[in-house]
Amino acid sequence: MNTRSGVPSAVTVVGRTRRAAARVAVSFLAALVVASPAGAQAPATSGSPAAGPTKPPVGVVLPYPDGCPAYGLSERRCAYIVDWARQEAGYDPSADVRYELLGDPACADGTVVCQVNRTTAFIVRVRVTAPDGRWSDQSVFCGVGGQYSLLCTGDPAIDLRLPIPSGYEDTPCSGEAGDDTAANVCASPVPSADPEARAQAVPLRVGSLVIPIDHAGPYEVVLGEAELPNGILSDATASLADPAPMDLVVSEDGMRLEITSLDGGPPFVSAYEHGWHPGVEHVEARLVFAVESFEPGAVFEVTDVLVR
Numbered sequence: 001m002n003t004r005s006g007v008p009s010a011v012t013v014v015g016r017t018r019r020a021a022a023r024v025a026v027s028f029l030a031a032l033v034v035a036s037p038a039g040a041q042a043p044a045t046s047g048s049p050a051a052g053p054t055k056p057p058v059g060v061v062l063p064y065p066d067g068c069p070a071y072g073l074s075e076r077r078c079a080y081i082v083d084w085a086r087q088e089a090g091y092d093p094s095a096d097v098r099y100e101l102l103g104d105p106a107c108a109d110g111t112v113v114c115q116v117n118r119t120t121a122f123i124v125r126v127r128v129t130a131p132d133g134r135w136s137d138q139s140v141f142c143g144v145g146g147q148y149s150l151l152c153t154g155d156p157a158i159d160l161r162l163p164i165p166s167g168y169e170d171t172p173c174s175g176e177a178g179d180d181t182a183a184n185v186c187a188s189p190v191p192s193a194d195p196e197a198r199a200q201a202v203p204l205r206v207g208s209l210v211i212p213i214d215h216a217g218p219y220e221v222v223l224g225e226a227e228l229p230n231g232i233l234s235d236a237t238a239s240l241a242d243p244a245p246m247d248l249v250v251s252e253d254g255m256r257l258e259i260t261s262l263d264g265g266p267p268f269v270s271a272y273e274h275g276w277h278p279g280v281e282h283v284e285a286r287l288v289f290a291v292e293s294f295e296p297g298a299v300f301e302v303t304d305v306l307v308r
Contacts, residue, residue, distance in 0.1 A: 059109030061127070064099035071101060071124040073154075080150045080249070080293070085126035085138035100127040105139050119143055123152065148252045157244045158289075159254030163236045169271045190271050193229035200280045201229040203308035208241075213248050213298040216291050223285040225262070226307045231277025233259060233268055235308045236285070241301035248294035255289040259307060283307070 056062065056070055068078035082099045091097050102125040107114030116122075120143035129135040146152030148159045173186035193201075204226035211221055223238075238257050259268045262282040266274050285307045 055103060057109075058103035058107040058111045058114065060103070062101045064101055064126075067101040073124065077150055077154050081124060081140060082126055082128075084140075084151060085128050088138045089128040089136040091128065091130070096131050098129040100129070101125070102127055102137070105137065145252070148254065150249050155244045155246065156249065158240055158250050159252065160238065160240055160243070161254050161256045162238070163257055163259050163268050164233065167270075172270075172272055187272060190232065191230070191276050193232050197229035197280055200227065201308065202227040202280075203235075204285055204305065206305035207303065209302045209305070210299050211287075211302065213291055213294045213300070216293060218290045219288070221287045221302075223257075223287055223302070223305050224307075225282065225284050227280040227282055228277070228308070229280060231261070231265055231274060231281035232271065233274070233283075233307075235306050236268075237307075238287070238305045239303045241303050245298070245300055247298040248300065249292045251290040251292055253290065255287055257305075258286045258288050260284050260286065 055072075062070055064082055065075065065078055068075065071078075073081065083093075085099070086093070086095065086097060089097075103111070104114055104116065104122045105125055106116045106118075106122075118141070120141035123140040123142055125137055125139040127135050127137050140151050142149070142152035147157050150156045169190075171187050171189050204224045206223055209221075209223065211219075236257055236259055240255075260283060261268075262284055263277070265277055265281055265283075268274050285305065287302060
């Protein structure tokens with residue numbers, strides 16, 4: 001919590017779900033934190049949950065979990081949000097804290113329709129109150145990329161990131177855009193694979209792989225190995241059978257298909273940086289991700305893996 005000289009302080013924190021993720025994305029998610037001074041009591045709770053998903057006027061304080069429907073939050077999503085708020089407020093899971101739900105902190109009390117000039121959408125404000133009466137407000141705002149967070153949607157999608165992005169095969173140049181001399185300072189393109197290396201190459205193909213989820217935290221799942229002609233990576237693709245599973249929550253960093261040289265070659269950042277390898281290069285494909293929460297028996301299926 002944030003206090004300063006006994007006066008409530010306002011701190012803008014940019015986060016991407018839970019504190020453990022520790023990733024920053026300004027355009028994606030912001031949390032406005034307002035903390036009470038030591039010994040101050042939280043405002044008295046008033047109001048009652050709305051019958052449907054209509055947000056109450058600002059200043060009306062609703063208890064958790066009864067107030068979740070008033071903000072259009074499912075039980076699963078609301079529980080995730082208050083747990084995120086607890087972590088942002090600096091409390092352990094065992095802390096005896098109380099949660100309450102409030103409206104947009106930028107709007108005056110009693111406001112039903114509040115015009116605020118911002119590029120994100122307000123979701124809910126969570127007040128976390130300690131047994132001694134100190135409180136901390138954590139507000140959730142969502143924008144671009146919110147489809148990957150349970151903070152922002154009830155059915156978040158998994159962001160599957162592949163190692164061959166747009167521009168992977170571009171040849172770098174030192175000239176500026178629009179500079180007529182730029183073509184004279186470009187690097188030499190990576191040579192094509194020779195016929196002998198192509199003949200010796202072995203692609204990796206996996207039609208389907210079911211991965212059981214048995215713990216929260218990081219995963220590195222080996223999908224298999226391939227042999228690339230002269231170390232040239234031309235395809236690295238995969239799909240998820242269910243890109244928005246309901247029985248697990250994956251970090252907003254998503255899932256990454258990583259290709260690693262087993263021959264000590266450079267990373268596959270770009271075709272130019274990786275360069276040309278004599279003969280065939282032995283590589284390993286892995287799926288890297290982090291699970292934040294899951295239901296017992298949760299699994300997910302990776303399909304159509306191709307590395308060549």
